[in-house]
Amino acid sequence: MLDHPAPGGTPPSRSALTMALARAAHQLLDTPTLLEDPFVFDVLGSSLARQTIADPFPCNAPMMRTLRAAVVARSRFAEDRLRAGLSAGVRQVVILGAGLDTLSLRIPTDTQCVEIDRGEAQRWKLDRLRESGIALPSHVAFVAADLAATRLPELLACHGIRPDAATFFSCLGVLPYLDAAAAMRVIEAVAAHASGSEIVFDARVPRASLSPVERWMDEIAAQSFAASGEPWLSDFDPDTLRTTLSERGFSEVECLSADALNVRYFTRRRDGLQTVGGGLRLYRATVG
Numbered sequence: 001m002l003d004h005p006a007p008g009g010t011p012p013s014r015s016a017l018t019m020a021l022a023r024a025a026h027q028l029l030d031t032p033t034l035l036e037d038p039f040v041f042d043v044l045g046s047s048l049a050r051q052t053i054a055d056p057f058p059c060n061a062p063m064m065r066t067l068r069a070a071v072v073a074r075s076r077f078a079e080d081r082l083r084a085g086l087s088a089g090v091r092q093v094v095i096l097g098a099g100l101d102t103l104s105l106r107i108p109t110d111t112q113c114v115e116i117d118r119g120e121a122q123r124w125k126l127d128r129l130r131e132s133g134i135a136l137p138s139h140v141a142f143v144a145a146d147l148a149a150t151r152l153p154e155l156l157a158c159h160g161i162r163p164d165a166a167t168f169f170s171c172l173g174v175l176p177y178l179d180a181a182a183a184m185r186v187i188e189a190v191a192a193h194a195s196g197s198e199i200v201f202d203a204r205v206p207r208a209s210l211s212p213v214e215r216w217m218d219e220i221a222a223q224s225f226a227a228s229g230e231p232w233l234s235d236f237d238p239d240t241l242r243t244t245l246s247e248r249g250f251s252e253v254e255c256l257s258a259d260a261l262n263v264r265y266f267t268r269r270r271d272g273l274q275t276v277g278g279g280l281r282l283y284r285a286t287v288g
Contacts (some may be wrong), residue, residue, distance in 0.1 A: 016099030258260030
């Protein structure tokens with residue numbers, strides 16, 4: 001369900017489209033496929049899907065190629081952690097800032113899922129799915145909300161997510177667009193859930209800590225997204241953030257750099273697909 005449905009739809013954010021196009025191009029250009037996403041062309045809409053299928057190679061420019069690797073690696077990592085949680089009995093899933101992600105369409109039907117993003121992004125995605133004839137799953141609530149202005153615990157409670165039950169949270173491509181205070185509110189909301197709850201998220205590192213090449217890449221990307229109305233608002237030193245997470249009640253914290261993702265997912269690939277160092281780190285934090 002969508003809390004505030006409206007007819008028609010407006011294009012989602014540039015960042016949401018960029019991530020979806022990266023996942024779509026991965027299905028067409030990379031072998032072997034690291035991430036299976038059978039719904040990604042549906043959420044793009046028929047026109048853009050046809051265009052991408054007919055000619056995916058604009059997504060294969062060097063910077064787009066390494067971005068694609070980063071996108072599919074972070075999504076694969078989140079799905080690996082979700083599978084581990086499901087095997088351990090987790091049956092509550094929350095997807096924050098979902099954009100055009102399709103994870104909620106691919107989780108077991110005995111799992112309660114709440115997917116949250118701004119209303120325009122949710123309307124766009126649901127309209128595209130309906131146009132493709134995709135039945136919306138009854139165990140998923142598609143909720144329209146702005147994470148920067150929402151009290152997450154109350155919102156989740158309204159949709160049946162219990163804090164006393166272990167819950168898996170996916171929060172990819174979200175914290176950079178929240179200021180530090182709002183980002184910490186999200187972390188604290190997750191920390192209030194039962195032992196065994198887990199969040200996978202990415203966060204920017206301070207630009208001053210990057211190498212000159214990484215700093216240049218980060219600045220170009222930041223200018224591009226800011227020009228489209230999506231400025232980056234926060235960054236976190238990894239060591240300081242690990243300490244903060246521990247202080248908030250997370251017993252296990254894992255931080256993955258680009259090199260760590262390459263070792264985990266892209267070793268000895270014939271197509272040479274890899275990501276490069278940059279301004280983001282991928283985190284896993286487990287409550288308890």
